[in-house]
Amino acid sequence: MYKILNKKELVPNVFLIEVQAPRIAKSCLPGQFAIVKVDEKAERIPLAISDYDAKKGTVTIVFQVLGASTQKIANYNVGQSFKDFVGPLGQSSILMSEDLEKLKNKKMLFIGGGPGTAAIYPQVKWLNENRVNVDVIIGGKSKQYLVLEEELKEISANLYIATDDGSYGYKGFTTDLLIELIEKERKKYDQVVAIGSMNMMRSISEVTKSFGIKTTVSLKSIMVDGVGLCGGCRVTVGGETKFACLDGPEFDGHLVDFEEAIRRQSMYKTEEGKNFIEKQEKEEGHICHVGL
Template identity: 55%
Template sequence: MYKILKKKTLAENIIMFEVKAPMVAKSAKPGQFVIVRIDEKGERVPLTICDFDKQLGTVTIVFQVVGASTIKMSKLNEGEFLLDFAGPLGNPSEFVNLNNEELRQKRFLFVAGGVGTAPVYPQVKYLREKGIDCDVVIGARNKELVILKDEIEKLGCRVYICTDDGSLGFKGRVTDFMKKLFDESNRYDDVVAIGPMIMMKFVCLLTKEYSIKTTVSLNSIMVDGTGMCGACRVTVGGQTKFTCTDGPEFDGHLVDFDEAINRQNMFKDEEVRRLHHSRECSCF
């Protein structure tokens, strides 16, 4: 049993839990995820890690309320428990393997869409703690749905907001804004895009034009999360990969997004039972 120490509503239907899970916290690195099960009848829900504190033994997760399991999860309160909390799973972000010297030579642009802002946070935090420059673009439908803006700003990087309705920051899609950034002669070596599949697809189409290496984090459907089921398979550069053990981060220019989007919708019509963990938006 894993205790929920803190619960916070970040935006409508986007909830943050800080969970006591010392073993997971101790080993967690940016880019990794956990599998959560609420109760005996619950699904195994994969959720990316938003933050962790090795000293306190806590792990922070953020989820959007989209299906049966997340609705149930949203009803849990501080002091209550999650039945299962397994992780960290998946490979850490690639840049974790670079030394400071190598990192200092790079300029990162993070592109976060909706609840995908949550997994961007620990990556930016990791880089900022090493004094590496990062710019962050956060996209959301409107002002109310922008999450973690202050937290990311506090890390000391430039944060640009894009909203569909212009209620905050730039009015338009993240890709329109990125184009503006690139054309204003901003040099980036690495783009990291995390958000709805469709957003990542269009970000990759754009960065390909500009020949900028782009990493995406896929939120594929999973059951076990340890390589056992193959539900999360995705075609990367013509080869089948498992998101859980080979990813979750991949070279976005090699990912077959159309297939990935189809696969993500596999259980969509199973309304009540569908898998979620999605970072749905209607930006595209």
């Protein structure tokens, strides 16, 4: 059993939960995810690891309540335990495979949209610990929806904020602020890492492609089973079929077929779509577990 040591609501419907999981904490790398199963009858839910502490033996997840399964996780409180907490899964951040000295010479920008901000946090933290300075943009509908602002302010070279309603920071989307930084402030970046909604990552990738900036995105949001059994996270990257849970979750944003990924993700939001995909996967020999 995996005991909950800390829980708080960061912004409306977005929760942080710190779990006692020593073995996982010792093996984590930025960019990976864990699977949570709250009890015997619950679904397996893949969630991004937003922080970990090998000394304390803890792993932190941040997630948005989107349906019955994530609501069930949110209903658990400090002192209670999850039945299963499996990980770390998926490939670590693409940056982990690069030479540290080369990273120090790179100009990098991380962009987090809404709850996706929690997924850029471990990467920015790891880079900061290794004396690699990076810029960060975080965005939300309004000030009250900004995730981990103070935490990122402490570990980034420059933190830029965008809100849709202009209640705080720059008025507009993260894409608008990105263009502002490049065109008006003459910022030059070698690489962008963007994690947020599919539409946000698609828009960011379109902008960076026009400027010739290498871009990494995370497709964790299309995962269903999380271990490659269901095929629900199939995506076309550079003309090849990939699985977000096994080959990712990070991919080259300029090579991802976002139209396909968005269509597939949207199908899980309706019962008709879920039934269609379940039928399709069974015909192909998969066992699919759908739900939020």
